[in-house]
Amino acid sequence: MTIAATNAPVKRARNKEGQYTGDIKxxxxxxxNLNAPEPRTPDLIQLVDKPLTxxxxxxxxxxxxxxxxxxxxxxxxxxxxxxxxxxxNGIWAEVLFKNGWVPIGYLxxxxxxxxxxxxxxxxxxxxxxxxQTSVVQQEGEDPQNFVQRFTSAKTPFQVIEDxxxxxxxxxSRIVSSQA
Numbered sequence: 001m002t003i004a005a006t007n008a009p010v011k012r013a014r015n016k017e018g019q020y021t022g023d024i025k026x027x028x029x030x031x032x033n034l035n036a037p038e039p040r041t042p043d044l045i046q047l048v049d050k051p052l053t054x055x056x057x058x059x060x061x062x063x064x065x066x067x068x069x070x071x072x073x074x075x076x077x078x079x080x081x082x083x084x085x086x087x088x089n090g091i092w093a094e095v096l097f098k099n100g101w102v103p104i105g106y107l108x109x110x111x112x113x114x115x116x117x118x119x120x121x122x123x124x125x126x127x128x129x130x131x132q133t134s135v136v137q138q139e140g141e142d143p144q145n146f147v148q149r150f151t152s153a154k155t156p157f158q159v160i161e162d163x164x165x166x167x168x169x170x171x172s173r174i175v176s177s178q179a
Contacts (some may be wrong), residue, residue, distance in 0.1 A: 072110065127152045129151050131149050
């Protein structure tokens with residue numbers, strides 16, 4: 001007797017505290033009408049002309065906190081045992097070993113490890129878009145060209161332990177965002 005995959009879904013191992021990013025819905029980008037004028041994008045550089053605030057310093061401390069995660073191995077034969085290079089501001093992702101933080105860059109799959117929250121954020125924000133194009137033409141009108149984008153996580157992972165009480169809401173917000 002054969003059971004279809006839809007009748008026997010794969011269950012991922014989770015502990016009560018764990019949060020798997022693959023379960024968080026990612027906001028999808030709107031379709032692009034190639035015939036419409038291009039919208040202006042906001043400037044990426046923001047000038048700051050005031051001293052650092054306590055809120056900003058707390059955010060920096062939050063980013064340095066350790067988080068224990070697991071990046072599952074993939075059944076895809078083309079996926080390596082390590083992630084793509086993970087870095088932030090030119091510094092390779094750091095992993096906690098017995099002798100302290102070691103920058104290794106490529107994070108392992110299938111082994112749980114502790115890294116800093118700022119590198120977890122890089123993983124959570126890494127997404128890929130698959131696109132599909134379509135042309136719609138109504139009688140007597142010019143054709144309209146559309147691009148549909150389907151966004152998914154590039155490297156889903158499971159949080160094994162994160163001691164900060166704000167971590168769950170933070171991770172859900174980061175993963176579900178379009179940016």
